[in-house]
Amino acid sequence: MFGLRSTPSPSYGADAVVTGAGSGIGRAFAIELARRGGRVVCADISLARAEETVRLLEGQGYAVQCDVSVQTQVQDLALFAELEFGGAPTVVINNAGVGIGGQPVGNIGFEDWNWALGINLWGVIHGCEAFVPLLRAAGRGGVINVASAAGFAAAPTMGPYNVGKAGVMSLSETLAAELSGTGVRVSVLCPTFVKTNVAVDGRITTQKSELAQKLMRWTGFSPERVAVGTLDAFDAGRLYVVPQLDAKAIWLAKRLVPTLYTRGAGLLNRLMATEPDQQSLPELRSTTGK
Template sequence: MARKKITRDAAAVVTGAGSGIGRAFALELARRGSRVVCADINLAAAKETVKLIEELGSSGTAVRCDVTKIDEVEALAAKAEAWFKGPATVVINNAGVGAGGKPVGVTSMEDWNWVLGVNLWGVIHGCHVFAPKLRAAGRGGIINVGSTASFAAAPMMGPYNVSKAAVLALSETMAAELQGSGVHITALCPTFVKTGIVNAGVKDGRIDAGTSGFAEKVMRWTGVEADGVAKQTLDALDRNQLYVLPQLEARAIWRMKRLAPGLYARGAGVLNRFMTAKA
């Protein structure tokens, strides 16, 4: 008899579930009959996601959580376990922020700390707290939401690139450590997904106007809907597939970077000089 897919009827925890990809993951899990703990630093947004889950006929609960703080992630795990009446079986470390538009050396240390705090330490905290529980259960999975930025290394995006590269390395490390344990690890590395991360970065003053304008244009041209990305990634977790690169351009960059890394870096530099001069 085939083993039941781990994303079906799961006890799932999703960080950054109040909007964007996180909300898409929460709703797709609900469609699969899963109960979902929707964690977000914005509790009102998390509650909105729970309402949408309930409209789908499933159940969810909202928890405010700042993933940069290990004690809050530990409290999230405890609240989830109490609500599920047992351990979580699927964990999605999705909470993330964006910053960009300045070179290394000009980007403020405040921006470095902010981006790494959410994008990297948030994922580390989630893995540190939940991975031992999943290993003990011998079943389940973790999705870490990275980005094509983890290997594309586009200029003027230092903090974001570094945070996502580290998330990919963490995911690869855990996939090796958990091999044979029954716990699946998947790293999602998309290019542009139609979410509000760029607008949020502009509002916070972390992404400059020029960079945001370019990003919004590219998102309109090449961005995919978050719902499809969530479905594809959850299916990949069921298959124990480590890498998910949902778009053609993500896969093209992946291959180009590995076939000709020096040429790729020079090409990225030329493109950056052209874009800077044009601006």
């Protein structure tokens, strides 16, 4: 029968790899996977952050420095995981990502496009290319890619973020179709706001970062709640994981009245912009070093 090759709840007792595991949603995934009895390779561009996560795990964890935008580093991460686990991992979570926003298309600059897409899109492509052959050969487990509600409904002044996350959605849908019947699952996580460091750590103009932080405080879910819900959805074999009500409403609006949705987003953007955002992303880079 179809689908019987996969274990019923692969997130329990998993040999897992999580990228961007040093903070926020990635850290919450690592903690929850360990709580479910798994061993977790915690990869992050910051080794110190990854090590801090490993110290928080109940079970076995390994900290690895890995910049997901560099293909060879992700390939090395896959080799490390295979060696430590003595075989293919069961669950791979391509979570690492950065925030970018505040400037309209035309003002962004290619350095910023490349930086954001290098991590948010190429990072996930590198992860899928490195790990999917291992999972396919094992015929079990699966991949969770972290996209965003921005992946299906674009907000103004977030061009590179929207494009990267839409790419992650498309890649996940492609993979899910390619892997159907192999015993390997695919889920794609599409949240709106989650209370993490993403709005302060990326390249977001001060005006937009403050707005994002307020929305996060008022409406955001905790990363722990998102991690638990996503792993349960993955175990249930769900492709799309849309955890929040506002994300579900946006999903519906985009599908039922797409033109109205986009006009509405544009109108909201004009009403909220009391004055044009004067800060350019290159200025932001030179003052924050990010």
